[in-house]
Amino acid sequence: MKETITLLLNTALEALKAEGALPVGTQPDIRVDAARDRAHGDYASNLAMMLAKPAGMKPRDLAERLIAAMPTSDAISSVEIAGPGFINFFVNTSAAGEVLFDILDAGDEFGRNRDGAGQKVQVEFVSANPTGPLHVGHGRGAAVGDSLCRLLEANGFEVTREFYYNDAGAQIDNLALSVAARIKGIEPNDPAWPADGYRGEYIQDVARAYMQGDTVTADDRQVTAAANPDDMDAIRAFAVAWLRHEQDLDLKAFGVGFDVFFLESDLYESGKVEATVKRLIEGGHTYESDGALWLRTTDFGDDKDRVMRKREGGYTYFLPDVAYHLDKWQRGFTTVINEQGADHHSTVTRVRAGLQALDTGIPKGWPDYVLHQMVMVTRSGQEVKLSKRAGSYVTLRDLIDEVGRDATRYFLVSRAATSQMTFDIDLARSQSSDNPVYYAQYAHARVCSVEAKAAENGWAFDENLARASLHLLEDARERDLINRLGSWPETVRRAADQREPQQIALYLQELASEFHTCYNAVKVMVEDANLRNARLALGMAVRQVMRNGLDLLGVSAPREM
């Protein structure tokens, strides 16, 4: 419908140019927006106001000229000028209703498009090191990252979900030392406990499993415990696999899966780190100082230069990061999105600078980042501190168990990543029926119920009758719903373009709200078969879009509640 109106306006525009009423060079971006207020019709354009100045006319006068020059259309019942110079379009009822059959015919495909066809996109998210269970922050990353992937897929992109982690290095050594200590019966408060050890109870579980000779299978590795309390390498390998397996369970419970698990250690073993260093040195962007090797990242917008190789010879994490992203580029991903916690925001400039220094033709702003702000968890009005070392914190699994997967996912994805959020456990648990996810799911279930009831009455949906009766959907609340449904495809586009899955959650709230209002005001099960079938079509279209939307968030669409 928007396209139709845009076309009408464009025709009028060309006509006025031909008449000389407008400068020939004017080529405005014609915008047609859904009207917020029913009194303003269905769609509105601000074209006259934008062109008033170049045309040297008052906006309202120009609007009048535009309308006069506009061809008539069967779909438009009237056009009005309002306010400072808006042109408001009133769409006739049966033309507006046709979208219902676009929806019912397309089914699960409605709203999906092929904009990204042939483009490989990689989304890296969660990327938690295997030193403890996943917490709420990881949950936010998982919910946002996975929805982003679903959105990109809905826009036709070929998406790879990737998880990057470190299975070697100082943190993993601490993990192994902690497990070894537990095996020997040393507890976190004993003097012999390792200084930077992980104090959580799960370390005891790892120790027990190791000594039992258990075999653990994670999505990307399988390890059988050596049960030898002195073999640090074996302990390390087992602990990593054990924790990766735990994370897999968390992610599965959350409905999130990955295509690729990428190890930092692979970058070393395959020589990619060395190759990256070599290339950076040859590029002339490095220098030695204080016995360390530096990269002049200030040449690329960083506020200070960064150390690549430490005085003692090892590399900083920065270097494998650059090597890793070079590898992503070489794998052919035209778009890479890194979903991370905002506490890592300083790596953005650094990684991009490192990639520019490689001088391999990687675009300046590559890769993209979606940084989510911190999640504060409260219980009994008190903030719950997230400290992995202290071992007292809320895991993602706790939340899923207490609040449910649908509610947890919906909650974590329904706010802009740029905003901090508070996860009130008491609220989520005790008043779980107030969670917005149920409001949306309820709309879906209600339509299912109506449909079942109709069938019970022997009033099965008659498509032909419905098609012929769309003009009967003239209640303002029905029209609002129809227009809302019509805006679903552009919502899917915009949410993906802007990397903002919360726009989907917001849309579903509005759709549900308009549905519930309509449901209470307008009865579907009426004697008049024409009206009844038109309204059934509306309900079924709502259900379809609701299901498509919930799916993009990884949330189920129950048939009954």
Added chain:
RNA sequence: GCGCCCAUAGCUCAAUCGGAUAGAGCAACGGCCUUCUAAGCCGUAGGUUGCAGGUUCGAGUCCUGCUGGGCGCGCCA
């Protein structure tokens, strides 16, 4: 001190990337279940959009400067 993010009703958040009278939920108060699911609907009340300027037909939205909060600023990851 420097950088990134944020600030809208008592609380949690919206506002269709600059549009018309800033909207929902929770909490408060009052209505609606013999009729398609009351996890719902309708109504009342609640606002100087942190402060001060600027840009223009038009600003919660863009720019500048403040104030307040979060996160970073390591040869840790």
